[in-house]
Amino acid sequence: MSEAVQIASIKDDGAIPVYVARPAAAPKGAIIVIPEIFGVNPGIRQKCDKWAANGYLAVAPDIFWRFAAGVELDPDIEAQLNQAFGYFQQYDPADGVYDIESTIRWIRQDAGAIKVGCAGYCLGGRLAYMAAARTDVDASVGYYGVMIDTMLDEAHRIANPLMLHIACEDQFVSAQAQAAVHAGLDGHPRVTLYDYPGMPHGFAAEMGDRRHAAEAELADARTEAFLAEHLA
Template sequence: MGERISITTPDGNFDAYVARPAQSPAAAVVVIQEIFGVNQVMRDITDGLAGQGYLAICPDLFWRVEPGVDITDQSEAEWKKAFALMNAFGVDQGVKDIQATIDTIRQDPGCNGKVGAVGFCLGGQLAFLTATRTDADAAVAYYGVGIENRLGEAEGLSRPLMMHIAEEDKFVPKEAQAVIRQALDGKANVQIHTYPGRDHAFARPGGEHYDAADAQAAGERSLAFFQTHLG
């Protein structure tokens, strides 16, 4: 269903997976990867957004470390590689690459000019930073790891942001969740949804903590949010 395009930066080019909707022009959504690269899960999410009428694009944000990463969460060796990639990844440069992705897809003939973003895990933190640092029109963060360390940027949060937090997330402990809520609750442009009993990556199909009902609930909330802010 998808295609590959190249995105140009001052440091070089990187690939992105693109899925196009049946009708265009349409609003675009940048899908921000987990620590497993642009794998089948990310491509399926991208395809699914296209099926909902969005021009969806998933950039290879690990390209500066290792281009073309496509691994799963199904083996210890893959987990070790994923964490090594995450540790080598530069978040600040990654946000700049997201802005380059936004610029590229916004200029695509199939885009109507509106661009949102949705990110998962590491991508959840990047989605938060997309809302504070880029000109994306809206962003959704699923179980973002490390956001509690980035809350100094909350003052610059001018874009609509939705967050999905797993109450039992082993990577985002309750203390971190409390800090996030203290900083962001009450902001008119922020919506936070907490999922009781859920662990990290509850919306990752095939994952250890996947929960179909809450994944569907979060997905429906995200789509409604995009419909509101992207049209």
């Protein structure tokens, strides 16, 4: 069962629209699906629905709700891709952390004492890293997160498990930035990194031109095993 609801922001600056997919039985955990720069579009909703089918409560917050509530963009359409880049420039990722923390609080109040993980993509991948460093989320996964290399000074704050999927041919994360992430995190006892040689940014999208099925399925299998272990 899926529904659109609104949850209170812990900043007291409004209500966050979220897409919620519920499992048929009591959830074995909860996953916050953190969108890319394209909003809670069909691909993000499909990710939530897959988690629900696997027995998890899945929640995707609309991270652009403060200035572009309800926007759904298609990265395969150039005009919409450019629109998304504009929203990215406008966005304050610190607000994203507040929204994730608000979502964690809502899940724990709504679903009881279950563990909460997150899986984020692109900008959402960066927010997954920030959530690991700044919130009490039980486990986090980031796919091709952008600008993580600029935030490695926060790595010492990571208290719960974090997994990052790195697209080696990421057009938005340079080889130098990827090397910095490895240098900063390879030795961290709570961080697991996976490289995907030849893969571009967005390779694990649910649909569209960016998807590379074999590598997406590998990354998703690793994510599922990781979150199943740490949310049990």
